Amino acid sequence: MDSDEILPDPAPNVEENIDETYPNRPRNRNPTLPFHELYKNLFDPLSQIKKKPPGPNPGLARRKAGPHGKAATSLNPFELRRDVITRFISRWRQEVGDDIYPAFRLILPDKDRDRPMYGMKEKAIGKMLVKILKITKESEDGHNLLNWKLPGQSAASRMAGDFAGRCFDVLSKRPMRTDPGDMSIEEVNDKLDKLSAATKEDQQAPIFAEFYRRMNPEELTWLIRIILRQMRVGATERTFFDVWHPDAENLYSISSSLRRVCWELYDPNIRLDADNRGIGLMQCFQPQLAQFQMHSFDKMISRMRTTEEDPVFWIEEKLDGERMQLHMAPDSSVPGGRKFAFWSRKAKDYTYLYGNGIHDEHGALTRHLENAFVDGVQSLILDGEMITWDPEQDAIVPFGTLKTAALAEQRNPFSKGPRPLFRVFDMLYLNGTDLTRYTLRDRRNALARTIKPVHRRFEIHPYEEATSTAEIEACLRKVVAEASEGLVLKNPRSPYRLNERHDDWMKVKPEYMAEFGESLDLTIIGGYYGSGHRGGALSSFLCGLRVDNNSSRGSSSEKFWSFCKVGGGMTAADYQEIRHHTDEKWNKWDAKKPPTSYIELAGGDLQCERPDMWIKPSDSIVVCVKAASVATSSEFRMGLTLRFPRFKKLRKDKNWKTALSVQEFLDLKANAEQEHREKEFSVDNSRRKRVKRAGKKPMAIAGYDENEEVQYIGPSGHIFDHLNFFIMTDSSDPVKRSKGELEQLVKANGGKIFQSSTAASDIICIAERKTVKVASLQKHGEDNIIKPCWLTDCVDQNEKDAGLPDLLLPFEPRHMFYTVEGREDEIRMNVDQFSDSFARDTNVDELKKIFSRMRSEGNDTIGGDALRRIEEQIQERVNSGYTVPCGWLFRGLTLFFYQIHLDDTPLALARDTSKFAGAGISDEMESPDVTHIIVDQERLTPSDLSSLRGSLSTRAGRMPHLVSLEWVKDSWSNKTLLDEERYTPRRSLV
Structure with a gap:
């Protein structure tokens, strides 16, 4: 709960008799599968799908389901993940039984509330492995395990920041066995229960030693991920729950109990009844x-x-x-x-x-x-x-x-x-x-x-x-x-x-307001190694304020007080530039001999916020930092620090002598507080569009006058952040744009422009017609050439999805001017058989062409499996915050239209609208499936309303909503289901 505390938590309350609590829980017919089946048939396949998604963006999530079923070879990543999970669950049901709880405890360890935390993080596991493997802390492998965030030597350097990967590198050199082990899933759970109950290292070490003896390095690596509850296989619990049972996610939302999900919903054909769909006393729910x-x-x-x-x-x-x-x-x-x-x-x-x-x-x-x-x-x-x-x-x-x-x-x-x-x-x-x-x-x-x-x-x-x-x-x-x-x-x-x-x-969040000055120019005095994709490199930096000498005004000492840490807001290019200016000037921090003549930390001997590496201020670089406000802090020598600090840019025009000092900061703070009430509030949008760096010569662009400034008025954002582009021609479709305008479009959305295909790594080449440069690239055959319409499609789609995370569209056949040999099938997977895109909204002209192809090629009825996949993917899209498709708005609801007689009545129009939007229509008001009874208030008499309410009051089971037809109209026009209570018929009874 608190990052600055390490305090023991008691074990959760264990039920005295599980059989009394779950008398009808499922029982497995056979022993559980071997533990190695988890990584061979589930974890590894899911990880491979995560590593190799189609399109140019590895983080892309599919945003629109295709309307037609596809062969297994053309499944998108979402469907591939579901297929892997479905096959594993089906095998479990066939070979083991209906109780999948033992497996789900290991597949979704962060959702298992019934097993206490192990009280072990990376460093504790690293120390234990050093002892079990009988290696010294000073050895290369011992150092790599205990300092897993630091760059390692040889192959281990690739694993910096990935503790489980670092463990695999060390374990694979000295395995007790190379073949998969013989431990079953049930046995692993039993050992993990004992490990979570152990409070001392001498109790934990024998359990770990047994795992080492009986597992190969791959199994041990996944076991460590389970203990750390850091699986990262690319599939969320929502996907696992959805494959297991259609009501599993709902039950987990109201109970937060993995055990209940597995033991109460083991039969997919038995649905959760209405009484068990809501929150209940003394059962933890998942909050909004x-x-x-x-x-x-x-x-x-x-x-x-x-x-x-x-x-x-x-x-x-x-x-x-x-x-x-x-x-x-x-x-x-x-x-x-x-x-x-x-x-x-x-x-x-x-x-x-x-x-x-x-x-x-x-x-x-x-x-x-x-x-x-x-x-x-x-x-x-x-x-x-x-x-x-x-x-x-x-x-x-x-x-x-x-x-x-x-x-x-x-x-x-x-x-x-x-x-x-x-x-x-x-x-x-x-x-x-x-x-x-x-x-x-x-x-x-x-x-x-x-x-x-x-x-x-x-x-x-x-x-x-x-x-x-x-x-x-x-x-x-x-x-x-x-x-x-x-x-x-x-x-x-x-x-x-x-x-x-x-x-x-x-x-x-008021994170980046133009309230506290324009910027603070701070000197980097220390660095911290990162983890994950930033592993092995300094990912955040300790910034300091210069301590001026009191003897003579203007004289400076090379001593700095620690003031804040900053890492957010930096691009890969920013990190590269910092490395370029500070390479070979960093020193490892020695806690026994801190560099007090240059850097002073808070806490005396405690050395609060101690960096991994330090640098002399005269060898360092100045960064411009933005913050929301100043807060008191005992963690930094200054006694103050920045709240929500964020990197803006490098100040290569400044050095440690001209960067901010302690006294200058205090003066700045006093002035800001004095002017606070006089200033008008404004939100700083500079972080959305990076400020052009001073002193940088404008890049020469072939094809237009370099003295003529291209005016760009259009959408801006972060869709092309961290991407490099080489634009070779103008654009004529769908909008005519010059080469310069295309470059401005890219830069306004975070991309970087180069004038050669070899000027940077992973350059995306853009062209719409054949020129000398384009022909040369095409002849070389190593780079895809993308049409400019892909740029506009990306920007347009993200404008439509404003407020949602920026997502880069995958390449489609219509986007390709030239495709590298062997990539055609991969790109074709991003559209369906009629060239309908899975990832972006389709415009009217494209839709007409798609319908034309469907008529010419024939249209098979959508099968049950295909419809289910569409439903699941649309639901995932809606759960991520996207607008409900109009044909899906009332799906899952059953409506009864009261006193509908003529086809020309407003009720008939509302009925047809509801059917188009996916609702079921019932002819029987007494049907238990009816969720809403729709009435026309203009035609409803007080006696009709009294009779209707009287019949509803005697109804058994679920009570349907009684609403006016305006509820249907307004929900349709607003593209969302509105609150029914506002549409209850208001006509008073006589």
């Missing part, structure tokens, strides 16, 4: 999350407005704490008693910390809640944020101290030190009723009538109503002044969406 910030406040507001009649949205302060859900239920063991439970966003049980009852002496919070609820409240579920409050400062303490404060509160509940404060912003359950389908406005009204706040211990989080961007800006100014986390905008008309990021909640 806020969508990421969009490019403009206007777009954010427009996404939340579902009606012009009610344009209001809410603004809440984003709290710097830990997301927490609180459950309260009656306690039958105590008359009138209540029991509590707390879970974090990651489903970690914190009841032991905050309390299980009012009289829990170890409860840091619940002992203060005796009078926190109005009479009549028996049970509830609250969603909120647990933060640390300092009573002396009467302010929130920055994140990182919450657990320490809670433990201190357990020991002394009446101390005046920092304490946990639970800020509630939602109520999801009250006295047996699930409130998630109610609007946020209704839920907050219920919350206000239910809770009696306890000052600075248990409070309702406030919000402000707003209708315009000006109110967002005013609130942002306030949170920046208070060094707060940011804002969350909420749609008060929205339901609660479990386990989703949705436009109904959007977060706004």
Whole structure:
């Protein structure tokens, strides 16, 4: 929970008798599969698909399903992953049985709440392997294991930042066995249970030693990933759940229990009944999350407005704490008693910390809640944020101290030190009723009538109503002044969406405001090695402020105080340039002999924020850094640091003598605070489009006058970040653009332009007609040549998907001017048999051509498997925040149209619209499948409404929604399902 603390967590509560809790759980007919089957038939195949996706962007996720089934050879990556998972699950069912829980615990280790954390990170595992392998810490392999982020020697250098990969490199040199081991999945689970229960190294070492004896290096590598809960196989739990059972994701969202998903939903033909689809008391659910910030406040507001009649949205302060859900239920063991439970966003049980009852002496919070609820409240579920409050400062303490404060509160509940404060912003359950389908406005009204706040211990989080961007800006100014986390905008008309990021909640962070000066020019004095794709190189840097001599004004010493760390915002070119200027000037940090004559850290002997490497300021480089605000910090020698620091650019025109000093920074800070109230708020967009570096000569472009500035007015963004381009011709289709205009389009969207195909690595060559250069490249035959229409397609698609992560389109046959031999089939996989793109929206002209091809080639009916794949991929697209396709809007709903007689009535039009949008239409109102009853308010008499409501009140099972036909019309026009309560017939009864 807290990055600055290493404190023990108790083991979760273990059920006394699993057979009593799950009397009907499945039993396997045969022993579980060998452990090596997991990596051979699941992990490795999935990893290979992840490494070799089609198209130019390795991170591309398919965004549109094809309308036709395809042969196995033309499956896209999503379908390939599903195929691998489906084959493994089918084999398990056939050879083992219906209980897949033992396998899922290893496949999805981060979702397994029933096994405690191991208390082992990379360094502890590295030390253990050094002992088991009987190698010294000073040996090359010992050094590589214990310093896994640092560049290694020989082959290990490729594994820097990848601990499991570094382990494989070391283990493969001295394996106990080369063939796959004989341990079963059940046996591995048993050993891992014992490993998680072990608290000391001498208890853990024998278990690890047995794994080493009985597994080959590949198995051990995957086992280490399981222990670290860092699988990264390219398939999410959503895909595994979806293949296992159609209701698996829903059950996990409301319970956060992998065991329940496996043991209650083992038969795909038995669906989860309606009573078990909602959240329940004392079972942890997966909370709704806020969508990421969009490019403009206007777009954010427009996404939340579902009606012009009610344009209001809410603004809440984003709290710097830990997301927490609180459950309260009656306690039958105590008359009138209540029991509590707390879970974090990651489903970690914190009841032991905050309390299980009012009289829990170890409860840091619940002992203060005796009078926190109005009479009549028996049970509830609250969603909120647990933060640390300092009573002396009467302010929130920055994140990182919450657990320490809670433990201190357990020991002394009446101390005046920092304490946990639970800020509630939602109520999801009250006295047996699930409130998630109610609007946020209704839920907050219920919350206000239910809770009696306890000052600075248990409070309702406030919000402000707003209708315009000006109110967002005013609130942002306030949170920046208070060094707060940011804002969350909420749609008060929205339901609660479990386990989703949705436009109904959007977060706004004041990270890069033009509030605190224009920039800070800081000197790099240290570096930290990264992990993952940045492994083996310095990925973040320690920046310092120069300590001026007091003896004479203007004289400088080469001594710097540590001030902040920066790494975000740097491109590969920025890292390369820093390496170019500082190569062979770095020194390894020696904790026993720190370079105090040059660098002074905080904490004295503790050496807070100690870098891996250090550099003399006179050998270093100056960077321009942007920040939201300044915060106090004991981690840096300056005593202050930057909040949300971000790299802007290199300052090659400055050196350590002209960079910012301690006194200059203090003067700058004082001036900023003085001018704070006079300044108008503005959001800094400079990070979206990099500022042209001073002193750089404009590049000469063949084909137009270099003195004539090309005016570019068009979309800008980050779609081409980190990509290199060589543009050889102009464009005529779909829009006529000159070569210069195409280059401006690329640069405005983050790309870099070169005038040779060999000027940089991985250059994308662009041309639409044959010139001398194009013919030469084509004859060489080593580079694809892409038409300019691919550039415009990428930009257009990302403009349509504004607010979503930038995604590069894969190459399609229509994009190719010349294709390297052997790549044709790979590129053809990105469209279906009629050339309909899987990854981008199709325009009208293209659609006409596609329909023409379908008529000429014939059109087979879509089979059940193909339809299922389409449904799954569309659902994945919708879950990622994309608009629901119009033909899918009402899918899964069954509508009954009341008193529909004539085909020319409005009801008939609404019925046809609903059918087109995927709804099922029922002719029987009593059918249990009916989810909505649609009425025409203009034709409905009071007696009709009274009769209709009377018949519904006696209905057994699920109660359908009674709504006016305007619900169908408005949902269709807004392209989303609207809240039904606003469309309940309002005609009063006589």
